[in-house]
Amino acid sequence: MKQLTKTLCVLLCIFAGIQMANAQMLEAGQEQPAGVVIYSLPQTSVMLTVVAEKENFVAGPYAQYAQKYMGSEARTVDQVTYTLKSIDLAPYLEADPSTRIALNLSGRGTGAANFLQLCSQGLIVTSDSYTGKPESWRFPSIANNDVFAGKDVNGNLTSATTTLYKTVNTAEGFQRVAVSQSQVVEKSLEKKAQETANTIFDLRKSRMQIITGDTDATYSGEAMQAAIAEITRLEQEYMSLFYGTSTTSIQTMNFDVVPTAKTANQMYVAFRISESEGLLPPNEVAGRPIVLVLNFDKPAEISTGGVASGAKPVVAGTVYYRVPVVATARIMDGSQTLLQTRIPIYQFGQTVSFPLNSVLK
Incomplete structure (x- = not known):
């Protein structure tokens, strides 16, 4: 030696x-x-x-709904773990x-x-x-802490319709009449998880259609490769909202x-x-x-x-x-x-x- x-x-x-x-x-x-x-x-x-x-693991914001909408469980707790990779011995x-x-x-x-x-x-x-x-x-x-910022498929707001009633004086007397009122409210966490899951399945369907040629558009060569790569990237990004993300260091x-x-x-x-x-x-x-x-x-x-x-x-x-x-x-x-x-x-x-x-x- x-x-x-x-x-x-x-x-x-x-x-x-x-x-x-x-x-x-x-x-x-x-x-x-x-x-x-x-x-x-x-x-x-x-x-x-x-x-x-x-490994520094950050759980996804929709982890608790992974089993319901994606069919498999996800880690729900942030965690830091160390794994022994190699040992060199030298006298x-x-x-x-x-x-x-x-x-x-x-x-x-x-x-x-x-x-x-x-x-x-x-x-x-x-x-x-x-x-x-x-x-x-x-x-x-x-x-x-903001690794999931901007990855939501749709916005954070939705439109909710509320049915109200008011009393109207008619020839037959006072009657309750239904009145619809729309207002902007914040989406629930489960609602956003459901929309994200639907988008993931839509992306997978679109990718399969491009690969099999079952689409109105024509893809070939580098165009097909670029389209599939972008769909895969979006899929992984949305999947991280359920299954979290990990960063590693040595x-x-x-x-x-x-x-x-x-x-x-x-x-x-x-x-x-x-x-x-x-x-x-x-x-x-x-x-x-x-x-x-x-x-x-x-x-x-x-x-x-x-x-x-x-x-x-x-x-x-x-x-x-x-x-x-x-x-x-x-x-x-x-x-x-x-x-x-x-x-x-x-x-x-x-x-x-x-x-x-x-x-x-």
Whole structure:
């Protein structure tokens, strides 16, 4: 992997006059010797690039009448939902802050060149080997409350006829005479839903007539295609008054996991996802956990990756480096496996020494 072969090799060097005969592991808080190179051993961090899709659904104003006039039920409540779309897993090398090693390269012949070559091969990682990671950011989508404005088939007003009665003095006496009076009133919501449904069915009928040629007008070529496309557009627009409309946006975030030997069963909550809040960090309890599980081929060989404080110094002219172990990494959503791959884990590998003056080819 490119991330594992590209290592950070800019060294923090302090040159004074004190000479050392070999590599020496520095304890926490120990003063840094002068005239030596300080380097760190590599550790693996796992970066997950997660993409979720946000759907913002706005229910149609005629949703409650969809079953009656359109023959199928519609969602009647506005809702925001997040769906997990993709996960990318990439291991990165970085300097292990728990290990600092002092090494004197002066008077070692090919030692300095070999040390740099070890850096290029990923065996040693120094403090500046950070390869860089993209910032996590998201694209929020703000729903427009007027998404259905102007989509009514007919106007909002209608004419209502009211029958009134007045008393008229006739030869036979006083009689009640009916008088009709028309006035403009607002249409009821159900009335507008009914008119919209009728228009949808009329559009479908007109489209079928154009396709089958059962019409007085003649359509051919691009004219037929344009007419059908416009009828379909109007149909979808009026259908949204019953079945609502949805807008989608993408949320992308990066999550990092650094495996440690102290974690039991090597299970890590990488991140969480909530259907209403989207991607969340692992310490949030609002969403369901997405877990990173590491399984090693040979658990008995796993070590903490360090060097025991009581160990004797290595032979003069040698350098410490790490040999990684290979683990099977799985991303789990409950009992469902979302992703599985094999990655090297440096901090669980063996820390060994290498004769620095040996010729590397």
